[in-house]
Amino acid sequence: MRNVLLVDDEPLIVEGMQSIIDWNANQMQIAGTARNGVEALATLDGLSVDLIITDIMMPRMTGLELIREVKVRSPLTKFIILSGYEEFNYVREGITLGVENYLLKPVNIGELEATIKHMQHDWEREEVRQIHIDQSWRILRTNILQRWANETINAQEFRERAQLLEIPLTKSRYSAAALRIVTGHDMEEPQLYRPIIAEQCEIIGGKYVPDGCEIICFPDQEGDIIVLFASTGREGEEWKYHALYGMKQWIVSDTGARVWGVKGQAEQSYLGFPQSCRQVKQWFQNHLLGDSETLLESLDDRNEAAHTYENREPAMDQFHKLLRDGQRLEVDGFIDDFFDVQAEAGHSARMPFFNSAIQLMLAAKTLEKTPDYGEVFGPLSRIHTRSGLKQLVKSVVHQTLDTYHAAERDYSPHVMAVLDFVKNTYKEELSLKTLSQKLDLHPNYLGQLFQQEAGTSFSDYVNQYRIERATHLLLYSDKKTAEVAAEVGYWDTSYFYRQFKKYAGVSPTELRSMYMKK
Template sequence: MRSILLVDDEPLIVEGMKSIIDWNANNMYIADTAHNGVDALAKLDGSPVDLVITDIMMPHMTGLELIREVKARNPFTKFIILSGYEEFNYVREGITLGVENYLLKPVNIDELEATIKHMQLDWEREEVRQIQMDQSWRILRNNVLQRWANETIDAKEFRERAQLLEIPMTKSSYCAAALRIVSDLDHDVNDLEFYEPKIAEQCEIIGSNQIPDGCEILCFPDQEGDIMVLFTSSGMGGEEWQYNALRSMKQWIATDTGACVWGVIGRPVQTYLGFPQSCNEVKLWLQNHLFVDSETFIVNTNSDAESGTFHEQQRELALDQFHKLLRDGESLQIDHFIDVSFNVQTEDSCLARTPFFNSAIQLMLAAKDLEKNPDYGGVFGPLSRIHTLSGLKQLVKRVIHQTHDTYHAIEKEYSPHVMVMLDFVKNHYKEELSLKTLSQKLDLHPNYLGQLFQQEEGTSFSDYVNQYRIERATHLLLYSDKKTAEVGAEVGYWDTSYFYRQFKKYAGVSPTELRAMYMKK
């Protein structure tokens, strides 16, 4: 509610103003009263109000003098002037000072209420402008913090921006942390990308509630959706306050989103120049680890650096046995094989990610090999969103069962012409392929041939060729050391940039991202 100070040297006028209208109904309340301008200034010292309603003629200090003094201290306060008689000079000076209205005594209730409604609209517009200014400031600060963490901002620009945005540069300790909101296939957080700046803003408020003197916390969302935290302090000693702050933020996010949240604290550094390195260590740790369960917890990249090393070795899979299970159509046995493949006996809360991702990709590709026209989008695209062992196992089962069901469905009967087209793609996918070329070989109109292929295969001829080429390219990228451009050329794409676009379209990830997911030991 908006606060009001009534100022008049006549007590009856003050009492009358208290009851002249229902202030509460107008979202306002009388905070205090004063009998002259000097008394009003004393009461406003340290306790500003939203509105001052003042008489213009008072002993010791006039209403206009009071307005000048208050405006110098608090420019956002609004004023209504009361007067027993109309005086043009007073009206003119009041307008110059920016008062809301000049009301004659006795006060007209309708005019007072109209003035109040006008002020309410002004306050609402000011609040919107302030929110917009705050949000613009925060968006700019988030952008600068992201670029600082990624080392993509010039040093001179950063120093200028940091001073403007109150980013600390003179502390003796800087430490990065990350809060990851887990949204595996079985943990969906709706519209989280629009929510992350608000989460970061609230985390900063919560984390800053109880911190030692000389310490600061800044929070911002990064491009991968993690909430990054900057801890700064004037001394190197004591990390307990960082754990407590991170724990409070983590618990609030978990309660607000209903998702699981993991916190990771990095290595402290002595100057702001080392903060990007601390960020990089935290992000690398998250990138290289897979979590065993969905409990929320906090880890330190230093003390837990060796966690999961026992499981770093490449996991061996009985792929021959798995191929037989796929061909035989034993769904329960396939599930059992997957469960055993990802079974881990460990008390660690996290494991090295690489061997489990490699095993998952091997199993999913083995199933995709059964398809005549495999679609890799459902294999590689979701992997970037997987953070838990259970989520990875769920993805593997989903992909394999979809492929398995398709493979054991009733086999399609292809016409001789379509069989020739499929066989031609298999043997000549490295060459330039088009319906026009094939129509000449089969002595059929290309439009008819395209419609026939679409009807029997369920996809266009060009899509089929691209998907087949991407399938061949995937195997070369995973099982050979050839450069990306060489792989593209070998499967029929001579333009490397076009190969990148097509691969991303059909596989869901770029060739570089694919190789990063599948790191051979």
Template sequence: MYKVFLVDDEPFIIEGLIDIMDWASFGLEVVGSALDGSEALEALRSTPADLLLTDISMPEMTGLELIRSVRAFRPELKVIVLSGFNEFDYLKEGMRLGIENYLLKPINVEELEATLANVTEKLRRAEREERFGVFGARIIRDNVLHRWLTGQISQSEFNERAGLLGLHFGHTRLGILILRAGEGGEDLPRRTEEALEDEKDGLAFRDMDGDAAVVVTLAQDEGEERLLEIARKLEERLGSGIRIGVGSAGPLPEHGSVSRSEAKKALEYALVDPERRLFRYAPPSAATSAAEISAWALADLGREYGRLVLARDREGLMQRIGEDMAAIGRAEGMTPEELQNIALGICADLRAVLREVKREDDGEPFLQVLDRIRNATHMEELVEAVRRAAEETVGMLNRDTRSPVVQQVLGHIAAHYGEELSLKMLGSQYRVHPVYLGQLFHKETGETFTDYLNKYRIERAKEKLRTTGQKVQDISRSVGYWETGYFYKQFKKHVGISPTEYKALQ
């Protein structure tokens, strides 16, 4: 735990900060407090602290004077300034002293949470670099690659960080491999990197959820055969106990998150065939009507089922599965084997939803459902088996440890993301104080309400840009952004390119 010291001449401010923030969720603990700068300075000489939160205007010694004095013997101390005055001179001097942020009272809880998250990440990074030297830089590299492939960092930000870290991609296409060890997978990323020493186009790193990941860059005329070639090489060199998921190939950079998601879902097929080691997440063969059953169409089904599962919409989910399976069954060239594979793919998507919301499951209910899919002799049995898998998924989520109010909020977002949404409005609807609701939401989802809502809306916008002919302005409004300029800004932040550029790629 990193240690926090609070300073404010109003005791209720200190008490409020202690009570309102879930410090432990950020890896922080409050180790002391003071009511003026002089008292704080004396206490900090003997009290270990990593972060100081201080008011500006206090008797005897101001917050800025305190910062100057404490920097003399603790230069590495992180500082967040609180102030009731929006004074440029205060801000200017605070920036000169190297503060992390200048927050106005009354404190915006979400802004404070975001600042604390940034500060703790800086503290962890500094600690890692100090302890591990060059290895610390590798951890940062892994973090950057993970954030890029999960849409948590814009393309421009990634390009900047990639330059600093010496990451250079020499081709215009890419695909992702995900490697998972049954047991003892701690050193899998290192072993993967060693196994790829003779492959200049393969970049291995540790994915933040524990798997090893490989970014394979591809020349314009290369595709999934090249990905499979590298996957088979890793399969041979790493030995037994390793499973490899293979995503599809596509344009760099925008296809990275798609391919990673596909590779993750492909690994869920290990539940069906535990003896197999190489898994591809692929659509049915080209003999099937390509116009009706495409990789994008199946990916859209997975996303839609995920949305309905998170909304706990059992009725809508059952109806949608019946309609979709019937439509797929009518596709030209569809064979019973391909139909069965699609059903298994849908189950893999549903199980992946459980992983995405950070809930571990024992897989037993899915094993029973998968047996029913493999043994189905007619369409009705197949549809019923997929519906059972969907029901099991919703049931497992309902048994999740999340509080009912956060589950309700997630469902409300899924159903009403195009409408005006705020913590204040939702707090009123569910009879919870908005500040407490924001804290609870962040604690249980790992994201602030605003970040989660923006990401959710952008994902829905991407779907509409891919699958409809609507104008960008109309899509912007349909997902909850009435200011098109703000929509462009958020889209580029999360996707790395503008909505217009994204639409042109489809």
């Protein structure tokens, strides 16, 4: 509802204006009345008004004087002036002040309603413009905060932008927290608009902020909601827990998602905020979360790096036999038993589970003639929970079993020769033209035959085979990436990187970071 103030020294005019149209139907309400400009200003001291309808000639303060004074106090307030025929010179001055319209007494209902409709369009356009301004401001602030957290902005630029964007730099304590949202199956990217969630979290968190402290929320590039706590250091930590808990509970109730929150250690100045951010992000990187609904973890006075975890390996001989026998229920039972044996309600170290999951998936992939390693490594970066990791392993293994235990395909002698040649000479330069000469076939015919029987092109098969060999070397040897590339037939290391990323879904460096060799 828009608030309207009626100002006229004639009571009958004021009464008539209140009933002349249906104000509610026009999304407006009469918020107050006054007999002159002085009374109107007194009323405005405790009232926000969108529209003032005022007479021109009044005792003590005229309508024009009132308009000049209100425009200083509230530039967005709109005005309609009421006048008689003999007051046109005053009306002209009112027009120069930017009033919406002037209406002759007695007021014409149609003209008043038309003026109101016009103002409503103006208000709507102004609201849209203000939303765009607010969103642009938030987008800019989020960008600067992300760069600050990642330390990709120089100190001078950050200080300048921080002053413009009202980012506090003079507090005594700075700490970061992160809220990670997982909806449904965490292999799938949840369709949630993180900036809106961050904006609402900031509003909720603000309810718990003591005097002298500030809180800012923004989404990072991985979809986590980062919380900046800036405090004087005299308030303790309790309010931060209350703020995080309130945000977490709101996200759970509003989205139905599971939420985990981690708060980092407090640093002595704003320069330490990136360190606190790295700490909470590293915690998520090092842990898989359990299947409990929520978690709120504090890293204060803890040294996560000092923790050691037992890396329990699956019984691979048994698993290989189950795969070859094609016993899907037994395979699923094996995977369930392995992942559920340590299924405590809380979190657990990520690396031991990742190591074992990669072992299980690669064991299945070795049964495929043209394995797609992107199915193994591509989704791993999106896995946050043990249940999500277990589901990924099952998905990869099921797909392998579906193809491996289908009816065996009989390859023609020519295609068998090509497969054997690739297996024995994949380190060398290979081409379909060279092979076709050895087999005394036309290259086009051999290529079509291979595509038909193997289900993939010759070049794709060669690259997939080489990437398979490279994967084992990267995981189970200490050879440098360039050495691995050369050993599997890639003499250009940059080309090897591109091909590996294409077929495996991750870079060689990312692959090694996912798997910790023992």
